[in-house]
Amino acid sequence: MNELVFDAHDENATDRFGAALAAVLPRGTTVALCGTLGAGKTRLVQAIAAACGIPREQVVSPTFVLCQQYLGQPEINHLDAYRVRDEDEFRALGVEELFTSDAITIIEWADRVVHTLPNEYVRIEIDVTGPTSRRITITPIGARYNHVISALESKLSGSLTCDL
Ligand SMILES: Nc1ncnc2c1ncn2[C@@H]1O[C@H](COP(=O)(O)OP(=O)(O)O)[C@@H](O)[C@H]1O
Numbered sequence: 001m002n003e004l005v006f007d008a009h010d011e012n013a014t015d016r017f018g019a020a021l022a023a024v025l026p027r028g029t030t031v032a033l034c035g036t037l038g039a040g041k042t043r044l045v046q047a048i049a050a051a052c053g054i055p056r057e058q059v060v061s062p063t064f065v066l067c068q069q070y071l072g073q074p075e076i077n078h079l080d081a082y083r084v085r086d087e088d089e090f091r092a093l094g095v096e097e098l099f100t101s102d103a104i105t106i107i108e109w110a111d112r113v114v115h116t117l118p119n120e121y122v123r124i125e126i127d128v129t130g131p132t133s134r135r136i137t138i139t140p141i142g143a144r145y146n147h148v149i150s151a152l153e154s155k156l157s158g159s160l161t162c163d164l
């Protein structure tokens with residue numbers, strides 16, 4: 001299966017993963033984030049956003065506003081499906097317009113709105129493996145994002161070399 005499993009031992013590693021991801025994701029990508037409460041979905045969005053020039057403090061769970069836009073390079077739309085009643089309510093936010101935009105659109109609790117996601121997207125599952133460690137599994141859905149895995153692998157091994 002075309003997927004990548006990254007074990008982040010601490011938040012710095014999550015930052016490193018987020019930066020590598022930001023570097024390889026094409027504009028217009030939709031990212032579906034899955035994982036329990038406190039898994040680190042918002043924290044990973046902060047890591048991706050930081051790499052796009054968006055200050056970390058700007059990025060908080062959009063639980064009440066449901067959608068936030070950050071002006072970075074590229075722009076990021078940050079959505080949270082935790083409190084939406086159903087997929088119709090989620091669709092009514094105008095998400096289809098976001099999916100076809102040039103921005104990176106990242107959705108927390110995306111498994112709750114899986115039928116409303118575009119045909120092709122990048123799925124990321126975060127599992128808690130310890131107090132500061134997380135297992136991040138990234139899977140491209142649809143052929144358009146197949147290349148993301150190998151690009152990410154080489155980015156991550158490159159940055160590992162720099163860390164040594
Ligand atoms: N390696 C790690 N990666 C991401 N978050 C981590 C990590 N280690 C500890 N954490 C902590 O886990 C919590 C994740 O919270 P948050 O990102 O809001 O979760 P979610 O959005 O999935 O509900 C934060 O308090 C963060 O500091």
Ligand SMILES: [Mg+2]
Nearest residue numbers: 041042061108
């Ligand atoms: Mg969150």
